[in-house]
Amino acid sequence: MQFCRQTLEAILKEVSRKFPVNDVHNLLTNDFTMNLATVNHFVASWGFTLPLPMEFQPKPSGGPDKGSVKKASASPEYFYLLPSAVLATILAASRDPMHPLRQSAARDASLFDSLASIIRLGNAGSHDNSHHSIPRRFSMSEANQMRNLTIQVAGCLLGLPYKESEIT
16 A cells, blocks of 8 residues: 555655745744644635644644655655645645645545545555564455545546546
């Protein structure tokens, strides 16, 4: 299921080539309550549903925080910090009304919930091997859910139609 996360990382990297995330961490302050209000204002004004999932809410530390967003905005190699990469992309979208993230709100107002679900499902498997010698195995239902969510999110960000399908 790591491939689903890597797919999203790759899409966000491509988006950042056209809509750079350089220095977006400067839009964050040291007041995480103010940062959350700012980010909520952005996403709500574009048509996304609130509350923003916890994975993407700015935090004082422990990601996504100003430091991890700074890393993501400095180099796409840090997009493996997916929550921070998403927050950096949100901040970059605040600079350009044609940003695909802003455009995707009209296609799926709950896009961030789907992204958060992918992260939650992916973390369950991708981090197990650091604690256990045998990584967690996903059920076919979980694999299908993660695959469909990834296709849905990718299609939404790319402006492509989405049709849910089953793994055979």
